[in-house]
Amino acid sequence: MTNSTLPNTATAMTTPPPPSAAPGVMVGSQLNARIPDGDPETAWLRRRQEYRVVNPANRKKFTVAVVGTGLAGAGAAAALAELGFEVHAFCYQDSPRRAHSIAAQGGINAARARKVDNDSLYRFVVDTVKGGDFRGREAEAYRLGQESVRVIDHMNAIGAPFAREYGGALATRSFGGVQVSRTYYTRGQTGQQLQLSAYQQLMRQVQAGTVKLHPRTEMLDLIMEDGAARGVIVRDLVTGEIHAQVADAVILATGGYGTVYYLSTLAVGCNASAAWRAHRLGAYLGNPSMVQFHPTCLPVMTPWQSKTILMSESLRNDGRMWVPLKPGDERAPGDIPEAERDYYLERKYPAYGNLSPRDISSRAGKEQIDSGHGVGPMHNATYLDLADAIKRLGANTIWERYSNLLEMYRIAVGEDPMQVPIRIAPNTHYTMGGLWVDYNLMSSIPGLFVGGEANSSYHGANRLGANSLLSASVDGWFVLPYAVMDYLAGRLGQARPALDSTAVLSAFERAQARTEALLQVRGTRTPAEFHKQLGNYLWEGCGLNRSDKSLKTAIGQIRALRSEFWQDVLVTGKGLGVNQTLEKAGRVADFLELAELLCVDALDRDESCGAHFRIEHQAAGEAVRDDDHWMFASAWATTAPLDFATNPTLRFTRHAEPLHYTNIQPARRNYQ
Numbered sequence: 160m161t162n163s164t165l166p167n168t169a170t171a172m173t174t175p176p177p178p179s180a181a182p183g184v185m186v187g188s189q190l191n192a193r194i195p196d197g198d199p200e201t202a203w204l205r206r207r208q209e210y211r212v213v214n215p216a217n218r219k220k221f222t223v224a225v226v227g228t229g230l231a232g233a234g235a236a237a238a239l240a241e242l243g244f245e246v247h248a249f250c251y252q253d254s255p256r257r258a259h260s261i262a263a264q265g266g267i268n269a270a271r272a273r274k275v276d277n278d279s280l281y282r283f284v285v286d287t288v289k290g291g292d293f294r295g296r297e298a299e300a301y302r303l304g305q306e307s308v309r310v311i312d313h314m315n316a317i318g319a320p321f322a323r324e325y326g327g328a329l330a331t332r333s334f335g336g337v338q339v340s341r342t343y344y345t346r347g348q349t350g351q352q353l354q355l356s357a358y359q360q361l362m363r364q365v366q367a368g369t370v371k372l373h374p375r376t377e378m379l380d381l382i383m384e385d386g387a388a389r390g391v392i393v394r395d396l397v398t399g400e401i402h403a404q405v406a407d408a409v410i411l412a413t414g415g416y417g418t419v420y421y422l423s424t425l426a427v428g429c430n431a432s433a434a435w436r437a438h439r440l441g442a443y444l445g446n447p448s449m450v451q452f453h454p455t456c457l458p459v460m461t462p463w464q465s466k467t468i469l470m471s472e473s474l475r476n477d478g479r480m481w482v483p484l485k486p487g488d489e490r491a492p493g494d495i496p497e498a499e500r501d502y503y504l505e506r507k508y509p510a511y512g513n514l515s516p517r518d519i520s521s522r523a524g525k526e527q528i529d530s531g532h533g534v535g536p537m538h539n540a541t542y543l544d545l546a547d548a549i550k551r552l553g554a555n556t557i558w559e560r561y562s563n564l565l566e567m568y569r570i571a572v573g574e575d576p577m578q579v580p581i582r583i584a585p586n587t588h589y590t591m592g593g594l595w596v597d598y599n600l601m602s603s604i605p606g607l608f609v610g611g612e613a614n615s616s617y618h619g620a621n622r623l624g625a626n627s628l629l630s631a632s633v634d635g636w637f638v639l640p641y642a643v644m645d646y647l648a649g650r651l652g653q654a655r656p657a658l659d660s661t662a663v664l665s666a667f668e669r670a671q672a673r674t675e676a677l678l679q680v681r682g683t684r685t686p687a688e689f690h691k692q693l694g695n696y697l698w699e700g701c702g703l704n705r706s707d708k709s710l711k712t713a714i715g716q717i718r719a720l721r722s723e724f725w726q727d728v729l730v731t732g733k734g735l736g737v738n739q740t741l742e743k744a745g746r747v748a749d750f751l752e753l754a755e756l757l758c759v760d761a762l763d764r765d766e767s768c769g770a771h772f773r774i775e776h777q778a779a780g781e782a783v784r785d786d787d788h789w790m791f792a793s794a795w796a797t798t799a800p801l802d803f804a805t806n807p808t809l810r811f812t813r814h815a816e817p818l819h820y821t822n823i824q825p826a827r828r829n830y831q
Contacts, residue, residue, distance in 0.1 A: 181763040187814035190443075190794055192296070193597040199298035199821055200280075203305060206598065210641050211648035218243035221647045222655065224391050224406035226378045226433050228255035230350075230628060231611030232412030233357040234635025235643075240369035242640060244647075247404050248361065248370055249393055251377045251428065251742075256358040259414050259426050260611075260631060263350025264471035264564065266334060266342035267314075267628040269307035274331060278339040280304045285823055287626060290336040290516050291591070291619020292769035292784065293825040294446070294792065296818065298598065299617050303626070306633045311343055313636060319356045320345055332476050334624035336516035336830075342625040347471045347564040353628055357635070373404075377742065378433040379670035381409065381440050381607070384662035388437075388607035389655060392670045396742065399735035401670055403663045405655040408606045408643050411437060412635065415590035415612035417450065419750045419757065420702075421694025423587035424456055424469040430746040434594050434613050435753050439801065442602040443794035443814060445595030445615030447753065448761035451622055451770050452703050453588035454480075454520035455581075457571060458540035465687075467586045468571055470543070471564055472624040475513045477548035477557060478581065480504050480524070482541045486531035492542055492580050503527055503541075511830040518621040518770040519781070519830065521585035525703050526780070528584065535582045542580035549577065585703060589627060591618040591770065592760075595794040595816070599642040600634060603794070608643055610634035615792065620769025669801055674734050677744045682727030686744040689724050693717065693747070693754055701758050706774045710762040714755060721751040725806040752797070752809060759811055760793055786825055791815040 195202040195209075213221070221244050225236040228250040236248040252258060270283035283304040288297055315321055315329065321343050322330040331340040345352040364370040375396045382390035382405060390405035416431035417423040438444045455475065457468040481502045483495050503523055508515040515523075524541050533539050549557050554577060558565065565576045572582070593615040600608050600616065611631035618626065656662045700713025724747070732738040766789045767773045767782035776783045794814040799807035 181759045181811070183810065184759060184763055185810070185812040187796065187812040190595070190814050190816040191597070192816050193599060194296065194298045195598070200301050202298040202598075203302040207641060210645040213644050213648050213651070215243050217651060219245060220651070221245065221408075222247065222406045223408050223410065223643060224404050225249065225410045225412065226391060227258065227412035227414065227611070227613070228252075228358075228361065229258035229260035229412060229414060229611060230353060230357055230631035231613075231635040231639075232410065233258070233354070233361045234632060235410050235412060235610060235639040236370055237357065237360040237364050238636055238640040239643065240364035240367070242644070243369075246364070246370045247373060247406065249373045249376045249378060249391070251375065251396060253374055255361055255372070255374070256355060258354060259429055260628070261351045261354040262424075262426065262469070263628050264347045264469065265473035266332065266344035266349045266625045267310070267353065267632070268334065268341050268623070268625040269311045269343055269629065270304040270341065271308050271311060272341075273328065274340045276339045278341050281822075282339065283307070283341065286337045287617075287623060288619070288820070288823045289828055290623040291621050292782065292828055293619065293786070293790075293820065294449075294768050294818065295617060295619025296598070297820050297823055302638070303617055303630060303633055306637045307629055309637055310629060310632045314353055314356055314632065317356045317360055319352050322346065332473060333514055335472050335475065335514050335520065336511070336623040337514070338511065342473075344473065347473060347561055350628055353632065378413075379436070379673070379745075380666045381437050381604075382656065382662055382666045383440055383604070384656045384660070386441075387605040389662060392666045394670070394674075397737060399733070399738065401667065401674070403658055403667055405658065405663065407647055407650055407655060408608065410608045410610060410639060410643065411594065411613050412610040413613045415593065416750075416753060417587045417590050419693070419754055420450075420587040420697050421691050422459065422464070422467050422698075424453060424467055425588075427465050430749070431753050432746050432749045434609070435749040437594065437602070437604065437607060439797060439799070440604065441796070442604045442607055443595040443796055444592065444756065445792055445794045446592040446620075446760065447757045447795065448701065448764065448771055449591035449615075449620050449769065450587060450757070451517055451589040451591060452521040452585045454517055454524050454585050455543060455583040456586040456588070457568070458535060458537065458582055458584035459586075460537070468567070469588065470568065470581060470583055471561075472517070474543060474545070474561060474564060474581070477552070477560070478513065478543040478545050479547060480513055480520075480541055480543050480583070482527045482532040482534060487538075492534070492544070501527075501532070508830040515830050516621060517588075517624060518772070522703055522772060522780070524583070524585050540582035540584045543583045544580035545576060546580070589622055591615065591620060591622055595792070599645070600638055601642065601646065606646065608639055610639050620771055673745065674741065677728070677730050677741060677748065678734060680725065680728050680730065682729045684727050685729055686740060686747040689720065689728060690743075690747045690750065693720060693750060696720070697754055697757070701761050704772050704774050705761050707762065710758050713758045714762070717751065717755045717758065721755070722806050724748065724751055755809055756795055756797060756811060760795060763813060764789060764793065782828075790825075791817045
């Protein structure tokens with residue numbers, strides 16, 4: 160039995176982590192992440208050589224269900240279908256091209272080292288591991304860098320219109336957390352162009368009959384047989400009908416859970432339900448408290464808005480972030496002379512300046528706002544100023560680089576960013592946490608694979624800008640096809656469960672009971688009201704800064720709010736037909752459970768690292784890790800009755816995956 164096919168079992172921890180800080184949390188076992196032994200730089204090559212393959216004539220015998228059609232899901236579905244497997248692809252949008260990958264703006268990293276700036280694979284790995292504050296897997300950072308070369312070549316070949324230099328070579332720019340130019344881009348719409356390219360390949364397979372596409376369809380539950388994933392239960396969002404799709408393997412590529420905070424840069428429809436319902440059936444959730452707050456969002460401007468708007472990090476290549484030196488300065492930015500401005504990132508982190516990583520840039524911006532230096536009508540923003548770049552390079556050059564972003568700002572705010580500074584503030588963006596997966600991207604449930612932002616792979620405690628589109632593309636096109644085929648090779652000749660089997664009927668009944676429970680409450684408050692209140696609790700208790708006191712307060716508030724939800728939520732309409740309130744209620748119910756675990760994980764991890772900033776663990780405002788006790792990834796199990804007619808008491812067990820570094824030695828992050 161090769162390392163790639165070891166059963167996903169846990170063993171007793173040889174070095175137990177410290178006692179839980181969170182009340183009621185049980186300490187579990189040490190997890191085997193199935194990372195190949197030896198040099199992490201060659202781990203992926205060796206693992207690919209170990210993987211089994213399936214005879215092309217046998218591939219049509221296997222069915223794979225892919226939930227989510229963003230870069231990871233569309234890539235995996237198209238690649239597996241191209242190989243000859245039968246694929247069913249599900250998305251709740253009306254078209255796969257509307258998956259949230261399309262909203263990414265700035266670019267996609269690659270360790271191609273085409274600039275003469277001394278970039279390399281090793282430097283890419285150093286930047287990624289250091290950027291994640293040494294809470295990610297070293298071997299996976301190598302895989303990310305190695306496959307990044309193929310990703311750029313592949314996306315270029317299938318039609319992504321990357322920006323080019325005058326001579327025709329693909330252009331690059333810099334992004335946060337690095338000092339070289341390795342980010343490939345298509346103006347400020349890179350995610351859109353990559354998603355459309357992946358969508359074209361997916362639809363090619365739909366046309367060929369190898370992919371059956373199910374749009375306007377939401378996953379409600381996971382079919383389990385003999386402890387393994389064997390399909391999904393889904394609801395048609397147009398008819399309301401619930402039906403089963405059995406499969407030999409399931410891939411979840413459903414994105415992150417940042418919308419648990421209500422206000423975020425994510426689309427309002429983004430949710431955690433597919434991942435959370437798999438978690439409730441046994442899929443561990445890794446590092447749920449590792450949530451990234453992006454430093455360059457538009458500030459909250461009204462109490463009624465349902466999301467925030469992202470201004471790409473690419474603007475920080477040419478924009479300078481500053482606030483008035485004098486607190487409460489009401490002057491227009493053009494009236495404040497240079498000597499009375501604080502370019503706070505350049506002051507605090509001179510080596511990286513305005514391209515400092517997102518976690519420390521966000522905290523630095525919040526520090527300025529909280530200390531009374533905030534600007535704008537609500538004094539809740541800082542400036543991102545392009546004036547120096549316009550003077551140096553000319554207005555035409557800046558407009559060519561960022562025109563769609565600048566036009567978006569002009570429409571949203573009513574100000575011309577070529578004439579006045581952009582107002583920005585930190586807000587919820589990306590989740591490094593997600594379903595825990597091993598090196599093969601398989602969860603703790605055999606047969607359930609997880610790709611893209613839905614998993615907790617690659618990024619550790621903080622994601623570097625432009626590694627998101629990369630990790631989703633690497634997972635979808637170049638990891639999941641190998642790993643899933645290896646898993647299916649061991650299932651040749653094994654039948655899928657029948658539609659009238661106990662496994663399918665049990666999952667169907669769970670999904671139906673949950674829907675009926677939500678419809679029967681008939682309270683007075685809408686799901687959106689509960690969601691907004693939950694977001695306020697999380698922002699105050701588990702936002703950019705966390706503390707023992709704030710986290711314990713938030714946990715109590717969330718538990719009380721969940722109880723109130725099941726007593727007073729109002730879901731109008733019926734289960735059949737279009738019912739967006741029912742959809743929202745199901746997602747908020749999952750958020751109310753996920754939010755408690757998010758805060759429990761943050762309370763339990765008694766250190767600061769990356770985006771997880773416990774105010775008890777800092778030195779001069781910088782995060783202080785505790786490598787002696789917390790050099791591991793937390794992987795949580797939640798125990799609770801699967802009875803959705805009541806508000807269950809959640810019990811949490813923290814398993815641990817030890818982290819080891821061979822080529823990149825842990826050190827205090829220094830961007831100064």
